[in-house]
Structures are given as structure tokens and as C-alpha cells.
Amino acid sequence: MSRTALPRHREVIDEPGLRFVEAFLSTSTADGAGDKDRDQLTSVAGAQRWLDGALRELRPVSRLTGTSGRLGRGDLDPLRTFRETLRAAFRADGPQPPDLLADYTSTVDVQWDPIAGVRYRSAVDGWRAVVGLTSVELLRAEAAGTLHRLKTCAYAPCGFPFIDQSPNTSRMWHDTKRCGNVMNLRAARARIAKAKEEGP
DSSP states (O other): OOGGGSOOOOOOOOSTTTHHHHHHHTTSOSSOOSOGGGOTTSSHHHHHHHHHHHHHHHGGGSOBOSOOOOOOGGGHHHHHHHHHHHHHHTBTTOOOOGGGGTTOOOOEEEEEETTTEEEEEESSOTHHHHHHHHHHHHHHHHHHTOGGGEEEOSSTTTOOEEEOOSTTOOOOOSSIIIIIHHHHHHHHHHHHHHHHHHOO
């Protein structure tokens, strides 16, 4: 199956703290090769358009205040690298080691008052603002008990994020009929080939 035939839609994720992360991971497929017209983070205009839209979606369901600043050309490579590192950390078939994200730090201002409650905003600009906002949203998801359900599709050319609502959190695919079938067919062919090699 060609990569262009894969499902491209975003799954609607309304779990606390995960909307921004889902939007970030949905800016492209996982491997980052080809299909650059579908990667929203390959141009400053595209990346800024994505960030502005993601923040518009985030504000009504979070305590985010202020703006994250503007993105520049120097932010594009770090943004894409962070996205793929984050995607790998949530792989449904086995996340990467936890120190994978150790180099991604940022600064977020947090304020509290008895009327408005806790509010936060990025204290930096550029790609590190995205890192900071992502970290806060993951913290919110962890506090809400939903973070363990966030996964990315085990079929690497897809890599889309989804919320695993299965009772034992065993879901592996963003789209079971498409991505799951590809992997299951490959596994079946591998078993047949191995059986032929081993003989009767």
C-alpha cells in the first residue's frame, strides 16, 4: 500500500491536556520522508499557520494565556525533530527509552490567583515555546489520568496519534482496517515464507 493511500484524518481527541499534542503529532506522517506538501512544518508560513490554529483550539479548553511568539526559519528543523522524537516516545508497539526527550526543555510561566485559578504561558519564543506548551499539556493529561492512553500508530508510515479506549489499552493502530491490515498481512507473509524455508 502506498503511503498516500493511508488515512490522513485527525482523530478527534478531547481528553484533558491532549488536544495540543494530538494537533502537533498530526502535522505529518511519522517518517518525515517525502510528501513534504503534507508536512505543515516545512515552511515558516505553514508552521505559523498550524501553531496559530492549534492555540485557538487550545485556549477554550485550557488555562493558556498570552501568545507563543512567532516562528522563524531556524525553528523548522528543531520543530520537526521534536515532533518525531515525541511520536517515537508514544509508539503503540513499544515506546523509545524515556531519556529520548531529555534534551527538550523550555520555560513556562505559571500564575495563580483565587479568582482565575492557575494560568500559564510560554516564557520563550520559537520552537521551544512549542516544547513548553507540550510539556504543560502532557502534565495536565497525566494529572487527569489519560496520558497512558495516548499512542501513535505502530505502522510507521502512518504514525498518527490516537487515544486507546480499549479495556486493556492494547490497541496498536490509528486505523485498524488500513494500518492494521498492512502489518497483519506482512506478518502472515513472513510466517509463510519462514514455514517454506524450514520445510515440512
